[in-house]
Amino acid sequence: MTTAVRELTFSQAINEAIRQEMRRDPTIVIMGEDIAGGAGRAHLGFVDAWGGPLRVTRGLITEFGPERVLDTPIAEMGFVGAAVGAAMTGLRPIVEVLFVDLIGCCYDQIINQAAKMHYMMGGQLDLPLVIRIPYGARGATGQTYGGGAAAQHSQTLYSVLAHVPGLKVVAPTTAYNAKGLTMAAIRDDGPVVVMENKFLGLAAKGPVPEEPYTIPIGRAEVVRRGRDVTLCGIGRMTHVCLEAAALLAGEGTSAEVVDVLTLAPLDEATILESVARTKRLVVVDEDTPTASMARDIAARVADQGFDFLDAPVKTVTAPETPVPFAAVLEAHYVPRAANVVAAVHTLLGTGG
Amino acid sequence: MTTAVRELTFSQAINEAIRQEMRRDPTIVIMGEDIAGGAGRAHLGFVDAWGGPLRVTRGLITEFGPERVLDTPIAEMGFVGAAVGAAMTGLRPIVEVLFVDLIGCCYDQIINQAAKMHYMMGGQLDLPLVIRIPYGARGATGQTYGGGAAAQHSQTLYSVLAHVPGLKVVAPTTAYNAKGLTMAAIRDDGPVVVMENKFLGLAAKGPVPEEPYTIPIGRAEVVRRGRDVTLCGIGRMTHVCLEAAALLAGEGTSAEVVDVLTLAPLDEATILESVARTKRLVVVDEDTPTASMARDIAARVADQGFDFLDAPVKTVTAPETPVPFAAVLEAHYVPRAANVVAAVHTLLGTGG
Amino acid sequence: MAISERWATLTRERLLWMYDRMTLIREFEERLRQLVDAGMPVGAAHYYVGEEAVAVGVCAALEPMDWIASTHRGHGHCIAKGVDVRPMMAELFGKVTGSNRGKGGSMHITDVRVGMLGVNPILGMGTTHAVGAALSAKVRRTGQVAAAFFGDGASNIGAVHEAMNLAAIWKLPVVFVCENNGYAQSTPVEYAVAVQDIADRAAGYAMPGVVVDGQDVFAVWEATDAAVRRARAGTGPSLIECKTYRYYGHYHGDDPRRYRTAEEEEVARARDCIRRFREGALTRGLLGADDLDAIDARNRALLDEAIAFAEVSPLPDPAELCTDVYVTEPSE
Amino acid sequence: MAISERWATLTRERLLWMYDRMTLIREFEERLRQLVDAGMPVGAAHYYVGEEAVAVGVCAALEPMDWIASTHRGHGHCIAKGVDVRPMMAELFGKVTGSNRGKGGSMHITDVRVGMLGVNPILGMGTTHAVGAALSAKVRRTGQVAAAFFGDGASNIGAVHEAMNLAAIWKLPVVFVCENNGYAQSTPVEYAVAVQDIADRAAGYAMPGVVVDGQDVFAVWEATDAAVRRARAGTGPSLIECKTYRYYGHYHGDDPRRYRTAEEEEVARARDCIRRFREGALTRGLLGADDLDAIDARNRALLDEAIAFAEVSPLPDPAELCTDVYVTEPSE
Numbered sequence A, B: 001m002t003t004a005v006r007e008l009t010f011s012q013a014i015n016e017a018i019r020q021e022m023r024r025d026p027t028i029v030i031m032g033e034d035i036a037g038g039a040g041r042a043h044l045g046f047v048d049a050w051g052g053p054l055r056v057t058r059g060l061i062t063e064f065g066p067e068r069v070l071d072t073p074i075a076e077m078g079f080v081g082a083a084v085g086a087a088m089t090g091l092r093p094i095v096e097v098l099f100v101d102l103i104g105c106c107y108d109q110i111i112n113q114a115a116k117m118h119y120m121m122g123g124q125l126d127l128p129l130v131i132r133i134p135y136g137a138r139g140a141t142g143q144t145y146g147g148g149a150a151a152q153h154s155q156t157l158y159s160v161l162a163h164v165p166g167l168k169v170v171a172p173t174t175a176y177n178a179k180g181l182t183m184a185a186i187r188d189d190g191p192v193v194v195m196e197n198k199f200l201g202l203a204a205k206g207p208v209p210e211e212p213y214t215i216p217i218g219r220a221e222v223v224r225r226g227r228d229v230t231l232c233g234i235g236r237m238t239h240v241c242l243e244a245a246a247l248l249a250g251e252g253t254s255a256e257v258v259d260v261l262t263l264a265p266l267d268e269a270t271i272l273e274s275v276a277r278t279k280r281l282v283v284v285d286e287d288t289p290t291a292s293m294a295r296d297i298a299a300r301v302a303d304q305g306f307d308f309l310d311a312p313v314k315t316v317t318a319p320e321t322p323v324p325f326a327a328v329l330e331a332h333y334v335p336r337a338a339n340v341v342a343a344v345h346t347l348l349g350t351g352g
Numbered sequence C, D: 001m002a003i004s005e006r007w008a009t010l011t012r013e014r015l016l017w018m019y020d021r022m023t024l025i026r027e028f029e030e031r032l033r034q035l036v037d038a039g040m041p042v043g044a045a046h047y048y049v050g051e052e053a054v055a056v057g058v059c060a061a062l063e064p065m066d067w068i069a070s071t072h073r074g075h076g077h078c079i080a081k082g083v084d085v086r087p088m089m090a091e092l093f094g095k096v097t098g099s100n101r102g103k104g105g106s107m108h109i110t111d112v113r114v115g116m117l118g119v120n121p122i123l124g125m126g127t128t129h130a131v132g133a134a135l136s137a138k139v140r141r142t143g144q145v146a147a148a149f150f151g152d153g154a155s156n157i158g159a160v161h162e163a164m165n166l167a168a169i170w171k172l173p174v175v176f177v178c179e180n181n182g183y184a185q186s187t188p189v190e191y192a193v194a195v196q197d198i199a200d201r202a203a204g205y206a207m208p209g210v211v212v213d214g215q216d217v218f219a220v221w222e223a224t225d226a227a228v229r230r231a232r233a234g235t236g237p238s239l240i241e242c243k244t245y246r247y248y249g250h251y252h253g254d255d256p257r258r259y260r261t262a263e264e265e266e267v268a269r270a271r272d273c274i275r276r277f278r279e280g281a282l283t284r285g286l287l288g289a290d291d292l293d294a295i296d297a298r299n300r301a302l303l304d305e306a307i308a309f310a311e312v313s314p315l316p317d318p319a320e321l322c323t324d325v326y327v328t329e330p331s332e
């Protein structure tokens, strides 16, 4: 009965989630800039010329056609608004914002329209809308010159979305949960933001069942068991936590790793339950620190876990700066396992 | 020598700061929707017809004329961008966004352009820009029917600005510091967001020296001394903290009140120094809780103050909901002194 | 005169409906104004008085299944599209029987059952939602049309530009209705809009753009009717600029005499859409004074009833503060 | 032919300058392309090859004190406005000697000393900054003009609409230059823009709008020159749409043959702006082959030097990660 499960990349897994859902439900449409590519040129033999920034949407146009797979002009406020309007009137749109850095061009639609519509209207309308947003800097690449996508194309910024009541915000970390969370987002009757880490989109690969499945929104997951400290990761940082846990294991420190998975609403219970056992917490977030999810989680645990914490809750985040271009600077920007290990050393009073 | 100091409202104090600075420096211009009003109708005898949402800018047009006091069309992205461009090229613009709820229409200019320009350009350009933004819900009014400005005209949202490196964000609380902080913001060579509470704009009144003065950006202020607990307030919530402190004094509890004043960069030292003495902290913020400034401050103190905290850091915030219209619902939205007192009771294990 | 021809194409029912809706809007706004002036807290009320012919002319050309997206000045749009004034008034009273259970107020009144997608006070956003609704109609092949109202002031915001281009390239069934009442708050249109007629911007999206007298319900109806036909035929969107006037200030607390003259107001009022309709219908013998008086009386009574309903309705339970934040509660 | 008349009004120095800048841009881009293809990490490089006549024609009509605001495809704008290619190249290498100390990279190159206000990859935003610069010129009465480049794709974003209206109502000295190269990433302009000529949108702001051949540096210069005169005279902004073509993909990693044909590329390349200039100048005897060859050689050498400079330049100190976050450090 059990066959070897296929391996898919993170991006392919999201693609499969969207594809399977679009097959199931003809009211699902997907829109964004160059999500298909070469729009209107099928007659010249050009279809599927682009496929979005992480190539997540590649192939959808050939299966579902240009009426359900809509390339948009550069008009984030307009097309995210159109997705909101479509979600109000019988469609279930999935809309892609090319990078989180561009939410400044459609922030009203996300935080004032999509997030609040159901509440403001006294619940009379559902809003089945998925907003997919790639995010993240490259971090350390080992390159000694040149650079990355710099300050306006490398941000993380999910805290400014999670801040707003009414939005659910998820951040998948593996191909497996990327498929399950995306499917759950599509089936949710309210607005859900799916934050897709750019690095994971290309690099993460793993077994993904072929059949459709959902992973519940609102649940964190313990991805490694440990006794001495809890490392709580968001998105790509969960992998950094796992790396750090491996390093710590080599030193005789047993670290538990919790993958947050949903930023809003946060699964406080799972995180608290872990910290109740380990008595120590480090939250790792690649976003900048002020009013970040890292500090949010830290504050909740420091409050509700006060009685069982043996040490202060530490956060490991990007520095309080924009993302620099130069590879040698960006290398120090995104938190690495060594930073997490160092934070644990501080907590345990041990040396590296 | 000392004459009785005049009393001004919060709005009048900001008006005076702007007026005095505009007199001093001809490169200062101010722009926004209806900051003068009736634009282009001087020939019909109409000038100064509006004066901004809090009437802060009333009278400026008559003194400085329509070239330096610019009414704008409804085009937040455009005119905030124009202010950024003007700040890059020799002017010192002050731009008003009517309400913080509208930052969704110009968020890119604030967080990607103004905030990052200096850094991205390697420091080659200053950006002397002030962005003034009224914010806040009404809270409890005692009205039993009708309602307020509802979900899209009552937000606080400063955390989504403070989150972004490069922006300074201040939140004055009295007529006195409103004048001083506004002047400091105008004299700062970088972008500063001044968050003006709508309720304080009309209600707060106090002595304001006539001569120009600045209050340093980046400093919190202890506005009431106490021993048993520190109440840390932001904007209007500082007044709620003072009210709570008065109630607590009646119960025999001595509360210290710290007025945060600058949200970014936060004056951690003053807050920590206070908590080091009182051993307890309640942070009061009228914004919604997730990734809020309240949780940010709580996390910093819970970490750095771990060794001297006798109790968990509590936060008192708006609930995790949009702002409702109905007066009876909004009454429960904005934190009140009773909520702060209750939080202190929890901390001290005392009953109310 | 072209006017007389237009009357001819409308049924007596339609004419009565037009008069009914225009007077109901006015009655609603005047009664609300009395309440607000007497101290009822309402956040912000942007009265539609003077502009009734626009909402009614547009909605007269729409079917019940069609959609409208509205603006902050939305009471008139609601009533023209068929929202019941009782829950509307209850909403303004912050009562749980309100259209939005008291959570929205004047700036968010919505009734999706009659195709009213929401008053929306963030300028321009409604036009994008109409584009989405029209996309929905196209994909689901329902034949519905979406009309989007926006002001002269809102015409300058980027969202409107983006919405028009989207509707045009996708040939969506949208009717863009610009209500040019001469002002955005206190800012005169001639200051804020670079071009004489906002309708001229339609050429930038290869869509038809027309200017109509917004105080003539037939002119508005006729232009909308043509646009709706185009839209339903799959030919794409249109822009209609209605030159109109608001009789009162921008919102309940505004005194418009700080930025416009009494003479200007008188000129506009002299062209009052309701009086012109009434006089025209009587002069031409299409409707009788008794028909119209009966409507007036009915609408007065309806407002009495709506206010009474709002007054006696219960307030929301404080627990409602935290309900309906999420559409589906997160799994626990 | 009108062409020949235009040549006549330009000095020999100006003609040499035009050739110099166009070839320097091309040399810069081709050499960069070699580096990137050989593995140099650069985040994103959007080559300007094929469009040189636009940047150079525009900047030829500007004075050194004037400003330009640029886009993600900005190397050509920088060089045309006079940014030194050595710090430009060093910037792309992420070196501390870069125009932005290595902090900005390709998408943020800036040199305010020569009036280059910044490559800016958030589409449309540059147009608003140009409006601000023009406002600054007007208030400070300096007589400066600001030119804003933006693409056919960017023409659909709201910021551009808002910028044009602002410049128009305030009669600001702005020249809006739309570089219509037929594509936004892989999206053809005929799909994304509802109207045939983007220049037609100018009418919506009561400003002149012209279409010019963007592969003819003289046509671009002439149209810009007229717009600059208008701007400096206080008559307000203009829109110039330059029909042009990018020879390579959208960015270094893009293969344009997935959305356009080889034939189309050949047609465009056949109208290459540099070859046309060279042939025209030689045929008419205005410049000699030796003049032009000398420029070619100089620019090749300059790029050798720029690359060498970039290679030997030091990397930023890691401490630079946290400097220049605030313009003025907060008081401690």
Ligand SMILES: Cc1ncc(C[n+]2csc(CCOP(=O)(O)OP(=O)(O)O)c2C)c(N)n1
Pocket: B033, B074, B076, B098, B102, B105, C046, C072, C073, C121, C122, C123, C124, C150, C151, C152, C153, C154, C155, C157, C179, C181, C183, C184, C185, C250
């Ligand atoms: C994006 C945005 N900017 C500003 C405002 C504040 N505001 C509300 S109504 C209004 C004037 C609108 O004028 P217009 O579009 O002409 O509509 P009218 O009020 O005349 O019906 C303004 C500036 C807003 N609600 N949204």
Ligand SMILES: Cc1ncc(C[n+]2csc(CCOP(=O)(O)OP(=O)(O)O)c2C)c(N)n1
Pocket: A033, A074, A076, A098, A102, A105, D046, D072, D073, D121, D122, D123, D124, D150, D151, D152, D153, D154, D155, D157, D179, D181, D183, D184, D185, D250
């Ligand atoms: C607001 C915004 N939306 C989307 C993008 C992503 N993006 C970068 S360049 C580009 C295409 C731009 O096309 P066009 O304006 O025609 O300029 P061209 O690349 O052809 O020079 C897109 C979609 C962006 N940088 N900014």
Ligand SMILES: [Mg+2]
Pocket: C151, C152, C153, C179, C180, C181, C182, C183, C184, C185
């Ligand atoms: Mg108006």
Ligand SMILES: [Mg+2]
Pocket: D151, D152, D153, D179, D180, D181, D182, D183, D184, D185
């Ligand atoms: Mg292009």
